[in-house]
Amino acid sequence: MRHVSILITNEAVLASIVDPRIIFTGANDFLAALGKPPAFNVQLVGLQKEIRLHGGLFSVHTDAVLGEIKKTDLIIVPAFGGDMATAIARNAEFIPWITDQHYKGAEVASLCVGAFLLAATGMLNGKECSTHWRFANEFREMFPDITLVDDRIVTEQKGLYSSGGATSYWNLLLYLIEKHAGRDISIMAAKMFALEIDRKSQSPFIMFNGQKTHEDEPIKKAQEFIEANITEKISVEDLALKYAIGKRHFERRFKKATNNSPLEYIQRVKIEAAKKHLESSRKNINEVMYDVGYSDTKAFRTVFKKITGLSPVEYRNKYNNIN
Template sequence: MKHISILVPEEAVLTSITDPRMLFAAVNDFLKRAGKEPMFKVELVGLSKEVQLYQGSFTVHTDVLLQDVKKTDLIFIPAIGGDLQVAIEKNKEFYPWIIRQKAQGAEVASLCIGAFLLASTGLLEGRKCSTHWVYANEFRNMFPGITLVDDKIITEEEGLYSSGGANSYWNLLIYLVEKKVGREMAILTSKFFAIEIDRKSQSPFIMFNGQKRHEDEPIKLAQEFIEKNVTEKISVEELAVKFAIGRRHFERRFKKATNNTPVEYIQRVKIEAAKKHLESSRKNVNEVMYEVGYSDTKAFRTVFKKITGLSPIDYKNKYNKEAVVA
């Protein structure tokens, strides 16, 4: 029987504790109904017997104290809320235990912004990770040695797993059911919980807001110029000249400050504007393309799909109410 330890940290998001417990309990029930032995022993593990969440609105009663779990097979680190720095500090007693369990062969999975706690153990250094797209810039700033792939719903590397934002952690849970029990059980579980199986990208949900939490003022001005001139064709050379910085130096500074090259930033600003047009206006794809400064249909569609994971028409059909009605 596989031993699953769901951590109950301070500042945890309640649903990311109860959902994995409920899902693996359901899998055990499905197995019993099929005349098979249950596969999972699921326990809530905490630093104390009772953990108060949401300023005391909820109390989670843990099954076992952290110090009493000598060996486990799979650890879930739930999402956290509030001030991330505070949450990381409050839960530091978990980190040596997680590191020790990983060394003993346990797998570790973070759900949503539980990735900040997993990253704090040091286990993700030099590896890939995902988290909620809203916190992508904050994650990159706090953990520069980790490659954040914020468009991915699931990452897996040497027994370490992470999930994208919010409810997309259900896809990681289903993925782990498939790994541990098989495809047939994963399909059954996905149907029972009404979860779309095999969803791999959270790109359609990402809203690009730029990255201005840096101190490089000329680069901030360049960002603002790009954002105010969405309809124009802007070159990197033009930006470098406008802000009196050599092109190569400008590109290096821009990348360091924003985590995007100037070209990537221009593309993301234009595509974010295009998304808003497609969501709320009656304009067709070509009209929207011209509105955001593209004249090459193929180039626009290619960049749009690269950033959102959907073609412009599929995006419009998905998010524009009038398009759905039509």
């Protein structure tokens, strides 16, 4: 039986504590119904016996304080609210314990923005990680040595796991249930909790908002120009010439400032505009395509699916309910 430690961090999001406990204890219930022994010993672990969350609205009583857990098998790092740097500082006492337990053989799984605390351990340096797409730019700035795959729902890197944003952590929890209790129990959990099993990407949910917190003013002006001229066909050469920067140097500066190549940025801005049209208008696919500066149907569909994970038709059917 694997010992699961769900951390009760300061400013933890309550759902990301309750949901893991429900699914792991639920897996034990499914196993019991099949006449099998439990797979998980689940404990809530914090810095003290009682932790108040959400401005004191809720109180969580832990099963154990951190120092009492000498050995665990799986650590769940919940999401937390507020400023990320502040949240890491307020939970700094967890970092050496998480690191020590991992070196003793424990797996560590972060849910949503819990990835910031996992990243702060340094154990993800040189590895891939997922988190909520909304915090992607902030994560990259804080942890440049980690490869953020912000479209991914689940990452696994040598016993370190992370999940995409918000409730997509359920897919990581199902993944862990399958790994440690079997596919049949994972499927049973997915059906019981009405979850879509094996979902791989959070791309359909990402709302692109170009990184503009940098100090490179010509690049910022180029970004604003791209965003103000969605219907136009804009080339990298045109942008470099417009801002009097050599093409290769412009591409390097743009990538450094925005985490996207100029071409990627142009595509993502156009596709974000296309998504809004598909969500809220009666325009057909070709009309939307022309509105965002594409004239080649195949190219538009290819780029749209690459960025969102869905075809334009699938996206409209999913998000547009205009009759």
